[in-house]
Amino acid sequence: MAEPLLRVGGLSKSFGALRATDQVELEVLEGETHAIIGPNGAGKTTLIAQLAGDLRPDAGRIRFAGEDITALPAPARSRKGFARSFQITSVYRDFTALDNVALAVQAHAGHSFRFWRPARADQALRAPARAVLDEVGLGARADVPAANLAHGEQRQLEVAMALATRPRLLLLDEPLAGMGAEESQSMVRYLATLKGRQTMLLVEHDMDAVFTLADRVSVLVYGRIVATGTPAEIRANPEVRAAYLGEQE
Amino acid sequence: MRLGRRRIVLLALVLLFAAVPPAAALLGQPFYVDLVRRVMIYAIAAVSLDLILGYGGMVSFGHAAYLGVGAYAVTILAVYGVHSALVQWPVAIGASMLLALAIGAVSIRASGIYFIMITLAFTQMLYYLGVSLDAFGGDNGMRLPMRSQFGGLIDLRNGTQFYYLVLALLVLAVLLVRRLVDSRFGMVIRAAKSNEARTRAIGFTPYPYRLAAFVISGGLCGLAGALLINHTAYLTPDLMHWTRSGELLFMVILGGIGSTLGPVLGALVLLVLENALSSWTEHWQIILGPFLVLVVLFARRGLAGLLWREERDG
Numbered sequence: 110m111a112e113p114l115l116r117v118g119g120l121s122k123s124f125g126a127l128r129a130t131d132q133v134e135l136e137v138l139e140g141e142t143h144a145i146i147g148p149n150g151a152g153k154t155t156l157i158a159q160l161a162g163d164l165r166p167d168a169g170r171i172r173f174a175g176e177d178i179t180a181l182p183a184p185a186r187s188r189k190g191f192a193r194s195f196q197i198t199s200v201y202r203d204f205t206a207l208d209n210v211a212l213a214v215q216a217h218a219g220h221s222f223r224f225w226r227p228a229r230a231d232q233a234l235r236a237p238a239r240a241v242l243d244e245v246g247l248g249a250r251a252d253v254p255a256a257n258l259a260h261g262e263q264r265q266l267e268v269a270m271a272l273a274t275r276p277r278l279l280l281l282d283e284p285l286a287g288m289g290a291e292e293s294q295s296m297v298r299y300l301a302t303l304k305g306r307q308t309m310l311l312v313e314h315d316m317d318a319v320f321t322l323a324d325r326v327s328v329l330v331y332g333r334i335v336a337t338g339t340p341a342e343i344r345a346n347p348e349v350r351a352a353y354l355g356e357q358e
Numbered sequence: 359m360r361l362g363r364r365r366i367v368l369l370a371l372v373l374l375f376a377a378v379p380p381a382a383a384l385l386g387q388p389f390y391v392d393l394v395r396r397v398m399i400y401a402i403a404a405v406s407l408d409l410i411l412g413y414g415g416m417v418s419f420g421h422a423a424y425l426g427v428g429a430y431a432v433t434i435l436a437v438y439g440v441h442s443a444l445v446q447w448p449v450a451i452g453a454s455m456l457l458a459l460a461i462g463a464v465s466i467r468a469s470g471i472y473f474i475m476i477t478l479a480f481t482q483m484l485y486y487l488g489v490s491l492d493a494f495g496g497d498n499g500m501r502l503p504m505r506s507q508f509g510g511l512i513d514l515r516n517g518t519q520f521y522y523l524v525l526a527l528l529v530l531a532v533l534l535v536r537r538l539v540d541s542r543f544g545m546v547i548r549a550a551k552s553n554e555a556r557t558r559a560i561g562f563t564p565y566p567y568r569l570a571a572f573v574i575s576g577g578l579c580g581l582a583g584a585l586l587i588n589h590t591a592y593l594t595p596d597l598m599h600w601t602r603s604g605e606l607l608f609m610v611i612l613g614g615i616g617s618t619l620g621p622v623l624g625a626l627v628l629l630v631l632e633n634a635l636s637s638w639t640e641h642w643q644i645i646l647g648p649f650l651v652l653v654v655l656f657a658r659r660g661l662a663g664l665l666w667r668e669e670r671d672g
Contacts, residue, residue: 221567
């Protein structure tokens with residue numbers, strides 16, 4: 110069997126006495142949509158920060174696409190094809206939606222020590238950026254400053270920026286955060302269209318969305334992965350139900 | 359591009375500056391040529407500061423260092439008998455860029471108040487170095503032995519010729535910085551200023567881009583230093599005093615941070631006001647101070663914000 114795209118082994122991180130990440134083992138296979146769920150305080154944010162390269166683990170390894178990336182900083186991981194979106198919308202608020210995505214394209218188009226030609230007239234950046242915006246359904250809003258986009262649109266832009274880097278793995282940090290029911294549904298529908306052609310690691314609170322989208326689910330409780338399996342297996346797992354779903358009746 | 363009004367202001371400024379020498383001659387007030395030439399030289403320095411401050415988010419409180427290094431480079435070469443501008447000015451620019459590389463390499467890893475303090479500390483060190491350089495005037499300063507030479511092509515002793523040379527360089531500086539900030543390179547430093555975490559997440563390492571911007575800014579300010587020493591013909595470590603760095607910051611803030619052309623207006627208004635008020639009362643700073651506070655409070659985007667719409671970066 111081929112090596113999984115992402116393999117996390119023995120990952121641990123403590124803050125004082127708190128073991129925020131405790132011997133985490135995680136595998137994301139090429140092509141799958143893998144979800145991580147866990148109650149508040151389970152250590153999802155800490156885990157994501159280590160996966161994305163914002164936080165150094167105390168112990169353990171992260172292998173991505175056959176390479177050890179444990180020591181790589183965030184920009185280098187991005188350039189290797191590991192893209193992420195943020196739980197709290199993090200876009201360039203005063204740039205237009207198109208500028209935002211064009212920057213993500215530019216980050217993966219060689220070095221940017223190009224001092225002379227105007228970047229906004231550069232079709233090598235604008236055309237792919239426009240295509241991604243169209244794909245996520247923001248095409249008509251390309252020239253609107255990101256700050257003026259509706260919350261749901263900003264969440265779409267968040268995903269668009271990650272996609273524009275043509276990642277091998279897309280880490281989605283609560284893509285539905287703060288969305289209304291309708292916006293959520295539309296985002297889930299969109300992510301469903303990505304499924305299969307884009308490997309995704311989805312961290313999400315919304316159980317309906319997780320069980321709709323994920324091929325496999327890992328459950329994080331107190332910094333540990335307590336179970337990994339198909340949505341059906343996870344639903345049926347008594348340990349998970351006790352620890353997380355809170356259905357102890 | 360929404361450049362309409364900014365283009366108009368640029369054109370109006372160029373025409374205004376170009377009209378100063380004949381107007382001054384007509385009015386029999388050659389002093390104005392001198393004043394506006396000084397304005398334009400400081401404007402180049404302010405534009406260079408805006409590149410890193412307005413677009414890179416780097417608040418350099420030590421930009422006078424490059425004015426000083428540019429001026430010292432020209433004077434030291436002149437003392438050793440090298441008078442050609444074609445040698446002096448590139449050396450002034452190159453030395454300033456080297457210094458910016460050293461200061462930037464250390465300071466850019468820090469941020470916020472630490473960045474400000476490191477840039478200030480380096481400049482103070484250079485100031486005291488200048489004070490201690492007795493061979494080059496020490497504390498009292500010294501005359502520039504001879505103004506930079508252009509092989510007879512341009513004569514800097516001729517106030518008008520020098521004036522139009524400075525005007526041409528100012529226009530070039532504004533266009534250069536504009537070009538830079540709109541390029542791929544410029545987009546990276548603006549993005550890193552607006553949202554560093556996102557910029558790293560999409561795959562940029564901001565540090566080398568910021569450092570490059572810092573070095574370019576230093577070089578441009580070094581050119582202003584080379585012009586300034588030819589303007590005053592008198593070298594003094596005061597060029598590098600921290601209050602001078604503060605004045606440059608004020609020109610940028612008054613004119614409008616991140617507007618390229620705004621700092622030119624800032625330099626013009628600040629120096630002309632300073633001049634007018636100081637001829638009226640010796641306590642001119644009592645008037646200038648509150649004026650600046652009002653501008654900062656009520657015109658957040660400076661004079662540029664009142665005249666044209668600048669796209670914003672956050």
